[in-house]
Amino acid sequence: MWPDTRLIDLFGIELPIMQAPMANATGVEMAVAVAKAGGLGSLPCAMLSLDKIRTGVTEFRAQSNKPFNLNFFCHAAPAEDVAREQAWLTRLAPYYTALGAAPPSLPLKAGLQPFGEEACALVEELRPAIVSFHFGLPAPALLQRVKSAGCRILSSATSVKEAVWLAERGVDAVIAQGAEAGGHRGMFLETDVATQIGTFALVPQVADVVKVPVIAAGGIADARGVAATFALGASGVQIGTAYLRCPEAHISELHRAALKKPEPATVITNVLTGRPARGILDRFIAEQGPVNAETPAFPLATQAAIPLRTIAEKQGSGDFSSFWSGEASALGRDMNAEGLTRTIADESLALLRGLSNPNK
Numbered sequence: 001m002w003p004d005t006r007l008i009d010l011f012g013i014e015l016p017i018m019q020a021p022m023a024n025a026t027g028v029e030m031a032v033a034v035a036k037a038g039g040l041g042s043l044p045c046a047m048l049s050l051d052k053i054r055t056g057v058t059e060f061r062a063q064s065n066k067p068f069n070l071n072f073f074c075h076a077a078p079a080e081d082v083a084r085e086q087a088w089l090t091r092l093a094p095y096y097t098a099l100g101a102a103p104p105s106l107p108l109k110a111g112l113q114p115f116g117e118e119a120c121a122l123v124e125e126l127r128p129a130i131v132s133f134h135f136g137l138p139a140p141a142l143l144q145r146v147k148s149a150g151c152r153i154l155s156s157a158t159s160v161k162e163a164v165w166l167a168e169r170g171v172d173a174v175i176a177q178g179a180e181a182g183g184h185r186g187m188f189l190e191t192d193v194a195t196q197i198g199t200f201a202l203v204p205q206v207a208d209v210v211k212v213p214v215i216a217a218g219g220i221a222d223a224r225g226v227a228a229t230f231a232l233g234a235s236g237v238q239i240g241t242a243y244l245r246c247p248e249a250h251i252s253e254l255h256r257a258a259l260k261k262p263e264p265a266t267v268i269t270n271v272l273t274g275r276p277a278r279g280i281l282d283r284f285i286a287e288q289g290p291v292n293a294e295t296p297a298f299p300l301a302t303q304a305a306i307p308l309r310t311i312a313e314k315q316g317s318g319d320f321s322s323f324w325s326g327e328a329s330a331l332g333r334d335m336n337a338e339g340l341t342r343t344i345a346d347e348s349l350a351l352l353r354g355l356s357n358p359n360k
Contacts, residue, residue: 003352006213007236010152010172011130012067014038015345017226018215019337020240021071021132022183022324023047028059030248030337035066037341040130046073047112050122057126067129069154072115074188075135075275078297082107085296088304091288095320101307108300115142124149132156135275136188137169156186156217158196160205165189167210175238176206180219182241182326184277185268193268193276193291200232207233221331223347227355239344241326246337254318259329266329272305272322274298280329283319284308 002008007016019026019034021042031041043060045053053070060068085108096103115138123131123146131146132154138146147153152172157163163174177186178199185196199218207214213235220226221242229237244251244259258264258280265281269290272279275298276291284305295301308320333340 002349003230003356004213004235007173007215010213011040013040015341016236017341017345018042018069018236018238019243019341020183020217020238021045021069022240022244023071025244025249025251025324027248027250028056028063030243030246031060031068032063033246033248033337034243034341035060035064035068037338038345039341040067040069042069042071042132044071045119046071046134050118053119053122054126057128069130069132070123070126070128071132071134072119072138073112073135074133074138074155075114075298077114078110078274078300080107081297084294085300085304088294088296088301091294092304092308095284095308099308099311101311103307104303108296108303111299111302114138117142120145123151127151130154132175134184134186136162136186137166137171140169143169154215157206158185158187159190159202160209162187162189163206163210163214167212171212173213173215173235174206174210175215175217176203176234177238178202178216178218179268180278180327181217182266182278182329183324184273184275187276193270196268196276200228203229203234204232219326219328221326221328223344223351225328225331226344226348227351230352231355241324241329242332242340242344243337244325244329245332245334246340248337252313252321254313254316254321255323258318258323259325259332261330263330264325266325266327270295270298270301272301274301277322277324278326280318280323280325282321282323 015038017039021044023044035041131151156175156177179196216229216234217238267290271289
């Protein structure tokens with residue numbers, strides 16, 4: 001028996017384990033596998049067209065009748081700043097020359113859009129059980145429409161201030177994203193990445209000030225992490241990097257190899273996309289960051305890095321790649337997603353039972 005069942009009851013799932021919706025790295029196969037195990041599968045929608053989102057939901061429902069989560073970004077659309085973009089391309093010019101890559105034309109294109117009217121209408125059509133947001137929440141009118149469609153609402157907080165802000169706006173649960181987490185920080189009120197705190201300091205502080213269930217995220221890859229977060233007041237966990245070693249993950253062999261290094265160094269950087277995100281340290285991050293104030297706004301910086309990454313990876317190099325990873329990648333295991341979910345859950349329950357009954 002889990003010590004806190006609020007998340008299980010809220011979502012109608014069997015295990016308090018949520019698969020992180022890692023854009024470009026996971027899809028229907030991963031979500032279905034996690035759902036079959038009893039956890040909450042997630043479909044990352046930020047980089048998908050509306051048609052691909054609809055197709056993904058159809059494919060999920062053809063294989064599972066379990067609840068699932070659709071995840072969207074709520075970033076502010078970037079203002080055009082051609083001078084800043086040109087300065088960044090000029091800074092990167094030696095890389096383009098060395099690789100024989102053509103720099104992108106100006107102005108840089110965003111490539112992905114924040115949650116808006118069309119995505120909201122699709123949510124109303126599809127009516128998923130859960131909708132989660134990254135980088136805050138959509139406009140109040142859009143948020144109300146999602147709620148009226150019967151969806152449970154989640155969003156990420158990287159500080160107590162952000163968690164309180166989310167709770168005041170009616171989210172059903174808060175994802176407390178510690179600094180250990182891989183991929184983009186969910187920061188939306190915070191602006192200084194240096195102030196970001198770790199999962200095991202953030203979770204109890206958030207649990208103390210919000211009444212909704214707290215989902216711990218960041219550096220959780222095995223039973224020890226799960227048990228620790230429950231002791232700190234969490235009702236469940238969100239696991240990301242550990243799933244990247246599963247065959248269902250849509251990542252390159254270079255990324256897989258980097259994740260399997262004994263202790264891959266990770267850093268929070270903004271030079272790859274324009275927003276702080278934790279990834280494995282590579283040449284580009286080391287030489288241009290990790291954090292650089294000259295980087296174009298999110299997601300425009302992505303377009304500047306794509307030509308470099310594409311050519312380098314074809315040459316077998318990850319020097320310019322966005323190998324997103326949390327700090328606990330060394331704890332990962334080579335298992336399919338369903339098996340990994342069940343194994344972490346079984347081992348967590350055994351550990352929690354042992355902690356509550358130390359003489360047995």
